[in-house]
Amino acid sequence: MALLRVEDLKTYFQTDAGLVKAVDGVSFTVNEQEIVGVVGESGCGKSVSWLSVMSLINPPGKIMGGKVLFEGKNLLEYTRHSPEMRAVRGAKISMIFQEPMTSLNPVLTVGEQVSEMLRWHLKMNDKEAKERTLYLMNLVGIPDAKNRYDDYPHQFSGGMRQRMMIVMAMSCNPRLVIADEPTTALDVTTQAQLLELLNEMVKEFQSSLVLITHNLGVVARYAHRIYVMYAGRVVEEGKAEDIFERPQHPYTIGLLKCTPRLDEEEGRELEPITGLPPNLINMPPTCAFLPRCKYRKERCAEEPWPPLFPVGPDHYARCLLHENAEGRVNMND
């Protein structure tokens, strides 16, 4: 059963250079206790999509349309500052951001930054809030939690701060955690530990997790389903094994070819995708991947950007090769 359904979400930025269609009609589904990966190059609209879900888009950005259905309600009907939206944010849907060094408030103790949420959302008193915070700090493996509760963020390492962000995100027992590149800024060992921790935490709390990353390797191990985004849209979605074993969109194929995989036996030649993603202002009406696509046909330059075609069970790709059911692509072509 779907916990969250995002339908045809559009978020645009009015800039001096023109209207940036950062997110232009994306739909996502997140089921109960599911881990969903959202992958794509920098600037493809991953963060903007999920900040929109949280109603955290600042001017000049504006959510132009779509629905965010969560627990039977459309969150986009609430205004950003409304009590209804605030009751969802942090309590039912929480978010972990990419930058552990700057995402914590430098002038408040780390403990207080968690406890205030517990007092605010769960109406705990000071003592209960502190106890739960300490419990969670222990749970995520912060040594000597009792003494570190009153520390300030600058006394924590990057990895420890991100653990604190996980504590914060899990504090109110949310139904959904959105982790926006939670480990990108950290070293490889810490990255692996934190992903493992995040995975354990959402299992423990029976929450769902959206794992946003530009690195397919990161989601390979944990995600049940994956959305691949390109230029503000989803270009392929499917179960993780289908995406990795039978990718159907040329962009996904390109991504896989330039991603090292941990479970690979012998070294494979990594091939970068040539060219750059399109400018999101004045996008051509055709497939946005066209200039970089190795599989393009003449028709691709004539037809508008196609819809998502089914390419297998629960597997869709936005590519003209799949207009007809027989258009299967083999990655090793």
Added chain:
Amino acid sequence: MTKYIGQRLVQALLTLILITLIVFFMMRLLPGDPLLIYLGQRAELHDMTDEALEELRKEFGLDKPIMVQYVNWVAGALRLDLGTSIFYREDVGTLMKERFPITLYLGCIAMAVSTTAGILIGLLAAVRRGAWPDKIISPLTYIGVTIPAFWLGIILIYVFAQKLGWLPVSGFTSPFKDFVQSTRQIILPVICLSAFGVASTARQMRSSMLEVLPQDYIRTAWAKGLSERVIIIKHALKNSLIPVITLIGVGFRVMIGGSVLVETVFAIPGVGRLMVSSIFSQDYVVVQALTLVIAVLVLLINLVIDLFYGWLDPRIRYN
């Protein structure tokens, strides 16, 4: 924190010693013998014998070597004995005792007004950026930082005292004697004294708030579902106050300068006016004493500001 306070205290002490040296020797470097100038003004010089002059010199300790004079002065200052005014022939401490509370009273009110009003106004302009409060506040604060205090004083007196007759033109009454009259009299001087402070604090507050609001940790606070009020007051204000506090220190120093002008314009018998008249009569004992007291005061304020900094910003406190 204790270490931090200790460091600040030692620094303050060293600065103080330096200040006494500068104050003392700068006065001596000025051309002219203050005694002669004083006597010249009194037209007593021509009928004074050399012995009488020496006598007077001895009375003020001016016959001793300069280092001894300095040590005597510092030793006196430590005993809170700041010397005797050549001009008034009166103990400087007594001279100040009547005037200092008046200046301090006005200064404290002006300081409180400029800090609180400045912070609140700047906050409002930042939070409602681009909306009508901001559109009104921003140009006004610009005028506030550029307008000279004495000019503002004259305009205020002209409009509110002479034309409209709402407030007294000048003078000062102790608030203990007649609170209403006293308050009516200080309204215009306080506006004059705090105009710069309000405007500059508001401008700094607005810009530092606008710098803090887009920070990642504010986005985190929004993502936590907190209300705008909590986010502004708890998460943004403390961070944005850090640069504002520095400015309050500057504002205090500007205010000391301003009180000289404002006390002159509004005929308020405070130390500002004493300073002006003492400079004109080259009464170096008084000038020297006032400079020292003001320097100590500035030092104290800076110390308080440093401590406040440490309280605001844990990164300072622990490094």
